Amino acid sequence: MPEWDKILSNPEVFKKWKEAAVSIDKNIKCFLEFDPEKGINLSNREAAAEGAETKPEDKTLSGIPFAVKDNIAVESFKLTCGSKILSNFVSPYTATAVTKLQKNGAVVVGKTNLDEFGMGSSTENSAFTQTHNPWDLKRVPGGSSGGSAAAVAAGLVPFALGSDTGGSIRQPASFCGVYGLKPTYGSVSRFGLVAYASSLEVIGVIAKTVSMLKNVFKVMHGEDPYDHSSLPAEEKTFNGKITKIGFPKELKSIELYPSVRKTLDSTIKNYKQMGYDISEISLPTLEYVVSAYYVIATAEASANLARFDGIRYGERDFSAENPEELMLSSRNRGFGKEVKLRILLGTYVLRSGFQEQYYLRAQKIRTAIRKDLQRAFGTVDAVLLPVYPRPAFKPGGKEMDPFSQKLADIFTSTANLAGIPAVSFPAAVEEGLPVGMQLLAPAFAEKLLFSMCGDYEKVFPSPSPAENYLNRSI
């Protein structure tokens, strides 16, 4: 098959690609809705409305198909958030980040599976289906943007959008052997992203190559009047080669799966060979990251998910005799177990009498984490961390139960608490599974991350699974 930007325009090639994608997705189940024709119409409309505002040479994504996590709004596509409560909800509008890509010429081909409202690390918490990892169908693709990562890893699309509240882009990208960018908080508009934890989350990109990751981010970032917390592009400039990477000494005492430990060591070795200056730094607050993260995330979730009341939209219990009963019963029927757990926890930590002990303390620890990282960036350009303590696991809770999955967010949720950008890049394949590593940089220094993982890509490009892969050279 030809290059990505030629796939949709030639009817014969389009048909071939669509059939192949549908056939592979039967095994992987990454899409909740797949309708490229609808996406083509939407992009044509946006491009017509855009007129000649964007110069043809700036249309870097023209004709390129992409997938969108199903908690990000695309008009006339469903917006289920992987939840029963929104199983019939059709989005009345499109998220700003998606509109920007459409105006540039990119085409939404479908909506991808996720853990309900983005709450989970395996896509097992979806109310609809279980997505499988293209590298091993018996394993999870990670989560919560598991469908998006699996779609890119299977070669169905060259990039997909996800959202990252505590690692939901980077962890599935790592499990599937592709790149995942969690941008600086506020750099990409959240208008059209269904809110889970507003102070932590951001829309980001999962892609097969660093150049695609970079192009997509470049098109979709920037201030948006519809998102109060969005920030103007403040691209940092760098003088000379940026080659100082620090890794926290605390990693020595944290338990890592052997293949992750091995990949961490080999990544350090590879960067040294490329001429990078690798040094040890200290992040003493690392061990408090997960507790602070879950207090803040659940508190915000309990407030954000209060909007699902069964009255204005969503699942409704028609047998209820009064509004309160309707609300109680609709929410109970519509939400899954993990969502209920997080709403309960969040409600509890915000209750009068407990706020200081939990929520306020977590916010103060958040300050300490930010300061730790600021101190680190005084001596190094970027911080290297694993993405997750282990590679893709098997579903069902035996290898990783919901509690241990939460503890494993230690390396990813750090960047969300600090609001800084982080990228997950494939660093090795061990025991048949890809293993990702992560680089964190100061706010607005995405360019630095692209440069560093671009260097690594020259030595180790994104690997492709032997099966369940749409090989475009066929």
Add this chain to the structure above:
Amino acid sequence: MHMEKEELYTTAYMARLKLSETESEDLEKAVSRMLKYFEKMMEVDVANSEPTTHALLKDNRLRKDEIAAGKQTSDKILKNAPELEDRFIVTPNVL
């Protein structure tokens, strides 16, 4: 810290969640386990720290409350309502 059943039900009601018997047993364990884990935060000396609500946030910003081109969505929004009478959303009797 263990969350007693009664506390769980009070919290669930505040969150407008009606839990079944089996559900509440599971959730009681899961919530208690997390609260116990949160105790770790007590080790940190936060006496001289200011809380962070947002990592990066500018001052309050306002925009005009007007309908932007292509964003006339009210009919599409109403289509998602579970029950409609004309352009009104129907609920069970309040009184």
